[in-house]
Amino acid sequence: MSEALLTVQDLRIHSGEHELVHGLDLTIDRGERVGLIGESGSGKSLTCLSLMGLLPDAVTATGTVDLAGEGDLLGRSEQAWSRLRGDRLAMVFQEPMTALNPLMRVGAQVAEIIDLHRGGGRAGAGRRDSSARAVELLAGVQLPDPARAAHAYPHELSGGQRQRVMLAMAMANTPDLLLADEPTTALDATVQGQVLDLMRAQVRDAGTSLLFITHDLGVVASICDRVLILRHGEVVETGEIDRVFSAPQHPYTKALLAASALRTDPTSGRLVTIIDTSDPSDPSGPADSVDRAPAPVARPAVRPTVPTPGPHEVIAADGSSLVFNRTAGVAPLLAVTEATRTYTRSGGPLGRSVRVEALKGVSFDVRPGQRFGIVGESGCGKSTLLRILTGLDAATSGSVTVEGREIVGQRDSRLRWLRSAVQIVFQDPMGSLDPRMRVLDIVSEPLRGVTRDERYERVVELLEQVGLPRSATDRFPHQFSGGQRQRIAIARALITRPRLLVADEAVSALDVSVRAQVLNLLDDLMVEHDLTMVFVSHDLHVVRHACDTVAVMNAGRIVECGPTQAVFDNPLHRYTAELLRAVPRLDAA
Amino acid sequence: MTATPDLAPAARPARPSRRTLGSPLIVGACLVGFVVLVALVSLVWTPMDPVATDAVNRLQPPSSEHWFGTDGLGRDIASQTMAGARVPLLVGAVAVTLSFLLGVPYGILAAMTDRGTGRWLMRWNDIVQAFPPLLLAIILAAVFGGGTATAMVALGVGAAPGVARIVRSGTRQVLSREYALAARAAGRGPLYTAVRHVLPNIRGVLIVQASVGFAIAVLAEAALSFLGLGTPAPTPSWGRMLQESQAFLYVQPLVILWPGLAVAITVFGFNLLGDGLRDRYDPRMEVSR
Missing domain, CATH: 3.40.50.300 (P-loop containing nucleotide triphosphate hydrolases)
Incomplete structure (x- = not known):
């Protein structure tokens, strides 16, 4: 189980003279599920894109990204990348509506991925095979009536269903590594739970490794074995998820956990916020842009008396007004x-x-x-x-x-x-x-x-x-x-x-x-x-x-x-x- | 509040400079600038009097005396081409301004009124747009007589529906944003929203449209003058130069080259400028803002 699938060493991502990710090291074993946690601007999405070779033109990555059996991937040609993408590496994006082609039936989109990595749809028989396989895959992601779903256009599906289709496409060729960038952020809580369950099951059954990128600690807790906490392009803490969440070492991790749980400070009754530990001469944020806020005036720590609470009521079974x-x-x-x-x-x-x-x-x-x-x-x-x-x-x-x-x-x-x-x-x-x-x-x-x-x-x-x-x-x-x-x-x-x-x-x-x-x-x-x-x-x-x-x-x-x-x-x-x-x-x- | 990390300035979006030499914006601006400069210079100086005829030296090839040669009446083509830049530029400027004066309020109105009225206004717009500007020019010329003013009005009115259409879709986009809603929640009326929110935010599209509209107007002015519906003789104009030189096409083909080249350079310049401006201003390309 401890065979390394992906080894990233000293990954640095630059945009012009700005360095956005400062030497990230990451190893993912086969079948391992790793969470990459960070707030906006932490470089988590760029890291993910660099592993897929999908960085925008103006952004460059250095270091090594070593995929088992392939060697270093960085600096490969677009052609070499596209051979890997969708086959050994697959990705699920945040917004399934924009990630699917709105003018193509979803079954055809799934089938296309299968065809692409089987030497292209040469013969009619191959095409029919992949269509049938597409329906199977859609059934695998628990879409109701997969044969009909295969004939639907993306806009005819709900957000959760679209994300299931994305997952089916990503898992179509049983990739070695699935990258998921905030895949459930755009979904409702109940749907999010179902999609996460499904993703966990799919990844486990296929033996695929998972790199799950999110800002939501609760989501990570339910799906990953190990986490990396990323801040301003630097990994501040990494470890088994239980250890990190129960005994965080870095102050940022502690504060992040407290803030996520909306933990209150027992003395003031106020929410715990994250203390800025970053170097004031941080190159990513020149301090001249906005002056520091004036010190806030001392405020009463006690909340005013809450008005007497109203009754706790439910809607009547017949829906009559209340x-x-x-x-x-x-x-x-x-x-x-x-x-x-x-x-x-x-x-x-x-x-x-x-x-x-x-x-x-x-x-x-x-x-x-x-x-x-x-x-x-x-x-x-x-x-x-x-x-x-x-x-x-x-x-x-x-x-x-x-x-x-x-x-x-x-x-x-x-x-x-x-x-x-x-x-x-x-x-x-x-x-x-x-x-x-x-x-x-x-x-x-x-x-x-x-x-x-x-x-x-x-x-x-x-x-x-x-x-x-x-x-x-x-x-x-x-x-x-x-x-x-x-x-x-x-x-x-x-x-x-x-x-x-x-x-x-x-x-x-x-x-x-x-x-x-x-x-x-x-x-x-x-x-x-x-x-x-x-x-x-x-x-x-x-x-x-x-x-x-x-x-x-x-x-x-x-x-x-x-x-x-x-x-x-x-x-x-x-x-x-x-x-x-x-x-x-x-x-x- | 002991900590204020979110007060750190937002990282500046990395926006690679597009304004390198040879970009459409620079080339277009240079061409347009050149044409405008020539038109301005022609007001005070031309190599020779552009309208002075010389029956002896008709249809001369280019020489040190007549840089571009002479036309069928022995007029200096270089001087005529220079002076001929004034009318198209004037017509373009007035026509674009007119089309904006008509189209911008109309488009905003169509976007801001209720659905039914808005649709009705746009159907009217479609009808006007379906009417060829050339036909409009002919009708106006028949009623009021041909001339520069007729050309301006015809081209301006003809271009207005296109402007209205663009403005309407831009306005609808702005109105769907939450800041437009916030303005309503702030108790601000539609006029305020139109002036403070809509216009500044569709400015980019309007600038692009003005540049492209200018190119179309220059071309259309040449066409109208060619048909004799534009600027009357003897005021020099590229369109009329083209028409007059038609007769000598086989005797002295160079005669037709100069005004044609002038029109081409101007239209090309404005189109490039429009393209370049679109790259800079089109909201769809503004990813990092």
Whole structure:
């Protein structure tokens, strides 16, 4: 078992004069499953691409990549590489929609891989063979009705099914090494679990080695034997997964584990964040670009008293209406009653139009000061709900009131008051900031009718509150990192001094270490600005930390709602229990 | 908050410089610059008077006196070619400006109104686009008389639907981004979004379109003048030079070479410039931003 399959020595990856990976050593034995963990910018994806000979033109790799029976692979011709790819080396990418050819039936795509490495489809018989083999492979990845799936186009399959197809393609020629780059990151928790199980089974049955690249420690725990922790292009720790996770040696690993588990500091009650141990003269990040943030003001460590928790309720079996989290005595800040949203999707010139019910009657209250979480998987209607709450989309029927004022059925021009009362933070801090606008203009966008000086003062004040220096005002979004960009988005949301802050997957696109910081920041700002928050996420972990009340959504309805602790410890609805089970856990190793 | 590692500056994206000598952008800019320079110089100086006829020295081959020779009326072709650059460049500039003035607001409007109205606006756009600009020029010439102004209007109106189409798809892309949604959530109206978010973000596509539109306008102006619908005599213009030299094609073929070459160089220059600008500005190529 200890025969080395792939030996990487002193792998260095350069882009121009920048060195992005600094001498990585890695050995993968036959049949071994190795995890490569790192946050964005750690060089994990570049490492993976270099092992497949797929680095972009401007990026070069040096060192040795030795594949058993092949010798050093680096510097080989494209032709030599393509002989290995798909045959001895195979790869599964993060986004199965873009990795599959949208105009080719999936069966044909699988068959193509088989043909390519069997001397090309010479005869008709060979073709038919590989088609049959493709169906077998699709059955192997547990696609329901594989013969029909083989005739489907990628867009006809769900995300999880597409990733299964990718896996079938990767495993088509039983490769010696499977490289998987964040293969389940784009998938929902329940689907992710199934795909991981399948991948583990496939790899084990074929005797294939696996290099699994991810930022998610929970996922790695469930699939790998050994891990490497990569940071700024350097391996900071490596070892058996049990050892690394239970007794991490390097401070970064410790902090990463704490941040991933959203562990709180017992003395302050705040989330543990990663301490920057990198050399300040780090060549990859010139310090002149953004000044260090001013020291944050001392803040009360105690959370304010949480409003009395609402009842823990489940949807009735007959689906009859029920107002979740109903307030008794206090006037709700936000009250949603029987909100529905139906889209009509036209089926083109010949097709019939299709009615899609995104929301099927949702009712709940949110009290002032509450942190209300909404969890659910993609397509459950949570984003639709959120757009209705913020007045960006209109409910088909039902009512939504904010501070007692109705917003459903109002024109944009009548909703001015709402725009300052309710603000939103989006998921992707890249997409939610106009790349051609300066931070000053971005943050002050919601401000109207104030003088230049006041505008500047308020922007600077808020930037300081979110931990960004004054000098950030005349920079553009691309000059900031992901976490900083999300801070800018938060500053923009708070500049009108809203009562209700709606966060749409606000930390989902961030690295774990940054995620903890942004959550801490939101926590502080909640107190400082006396905010009420609606926090939408697919990540149960985050909701558990950030919210005091949680509603679980499934198929356009809230199925369960109650105090976070009660819902997580004692789920009453079947779906909630299923969702909780599917979350990859660090202690599953 | 004791630690702020995410405050480390984002690593600068490695963007290899494309602006090497010989790239389309540089070559195109040089050609266009040359043509513009010649047009400007011709305002103050030409080797000879471009419109002075000389019945004795007709259809001369190139010589030290007449660099490019003389035409059927004995006019100096070098001077005419130089002076002939003014009209196409003027027509191009005005036509492109006009097409933008019409097409940009129309495209943004079509993208920002509701689906039904937007589609209806685009069907109108299709109808106008289906109408050949040349035919439009002929009609305008019939009604208002031919001339430089007619050519400008016809070409500008003819190019507007194409601009509107590009602007509409660009606008829709911008509107689908979260920052446009954030602007709405911030209580900003459509006009603000159009000016502050849409225009800056489709700027690149517009610059490319202007450059390509310029090339088309220069070519179309030559065609209109060739047909006698453009600039009237005696103002020098490449299109009319081509038309006049047609008769002498077998006597002195060089006569037709010069204006033809001038048109070709100009169109080539603008096309290269457009290509080069596309490489720089096309959002699909902007991976690292």
